[in-house]
Amino acid sequence: MAKLSQILSPEYQHAPLVVYSLDGVELLISLPQHQSTTDSVLAPSDIDIFNQSVYQGGPPPNERYILLIKNAWSYRFENSSIDAGTLFLTVAIVHSLDEREKNYNFLDGESCAEWIIDRMVKSYSPLDAESIEELKLNDLPFSETHLWIYPKKASDLEKIMKNGMHWYRGKTGHPSMGEPQPFFRIPINSRFALEMNIHFGGFNPEYFEFPETIETTKEFLLQEFLEHVRITYPPEILAQVTNTNTL
């Protein structure tokens, strides 16, 4: 029924421009209209990332973060009343307080990658207490398939260039849920980073003439969205990012 070209994308040129000034770094996103009964969030443009009271999230290993954007929009098949699927997006500022002893400098490529991996290991590595309890309750032995999929070393992270900026890209997920979902990180300054998490929902193989193209389709839609995300650094930060984040 549907090929890549037959999926209708949002009209980005008519989408509202969302702007944030984050310690002098400007984030600009063409954000399609929220189309879901899930909650949407749009934090104020002038949010103060140094104000600890606006952060949420639990104690370690959970990250503390400011949720800037939570949004979801649908993709339709051309000439069909059926939605192909939905992209769920969260954009957040991350500032981990519990790793200061490591003196990460997010403007340094290696240090930033190390921080991303350290966070992943802390968040996804062990079986949490609830999972251990579940294994006991269900009389099940531990298996590697119970563990999350996440980047375990810096080389598992991809560095991509989009609109002149270097992003770190990786995937997290659980083997029981099929393909892991993409995430993106980019430094704001030496201590703060911007994270984008993407989840694709829907994309039912039943509605695709060529189900094997679904992952390619998602990647195309993802790249299309990323084209509409722009980061502008102040010159002094840009110089450091450019010096240390060479691809």
Next chain:
Amino acid sequence: MSTTLVTTKDAKKFVFFSPLTKGNCGRPIKIKASLLPQFISLVDPKSHDGQTIIRHIQGLRATAGQGGSYQNMNNAFEHMERVKHVQICYKILQVDANSPVGVYITDLRSAYAGDGKKAGLYSVGKVGSNLTIKDTLGLAISGANIVINGSCSSNEHASENALKLTSTSSTVLFYNPSHVVNELGFWSNPTKHANNAQLAASTLAEVLMKNQNRTSSLNWHIEGEGAALLVQALSKVTGELSNQKFRFIDPVGDTTTTINLLKGKKAQLASDVVSYSGKRAAAISLLGQRNKLANTIKSLVSPGHPVHQEREKNVNKLMSDTSVNAAKFSGAMNMANGGQTTFTDMLKQLQGLV
């Protein structure tokens, strides 16, 4: 071409869909007046999708039975078309020798598109701002909460809602996918061949029975169309559910019967056993059983019970909040007896209802 598919007596239960479909231009289109609750639950006439569906129905004057429709292999008069998230079932026939060949809409069903993922248990949580979802490791649940979702387009959608509903950073979701919601339907009997729904109900019944032996009680949050799946599962449960507590949020379907079934299984019911937030299908579903539901909730515990006063207060508020809408709803349903009313006139009567 007289036929007994719609008898002359049955034909009186149909009204013209709109002034445009009275047969002055193209085939007349009639719809069973009793489909009003289904229609208003599924179609928001103010929305773009709702207008598309209404225009499509009016267009059946010229297009009924053509390219976009499916024909019943066993009955050449019966057709089905899917528009947006609604399946329209109709017959093209002549009721008597004096009538023109017309289109008779006999049923409306939900046809939500979903992700095709299997019904069952999923662990839902957050790592920072990132949503995490995985299969649970078995049917025994270690956490305190479990959600059965209503109509949702994907597991991700249902998971986000489950976290919101339980106000927690992690919960268990019994995923009720669209293909199960569509099969169960909430206005008519489930189809005999609803294999997906039967499988989902069997799995849910196993979860209910497996978690009866917990040391602490399990809190079930049943949302929207999830109530229909619970009813199916309850018919497969053997034994009591005394260690499990149920709460319904915007339930769709026969909530009164569901509560009575739970009572029969000695299940616990939350103090706010039923709550409504104004969602269209739930609001319409409530109007059809308002008095019966209120009496059932009031009778659950005797005066003096710790939750009696709170429930009494909630039910009284629900009755007072919905009294105007109940009168509107009843007025709209009675309009069909007037003879000249069209379905869109009945819809107008319900304006502002949800």
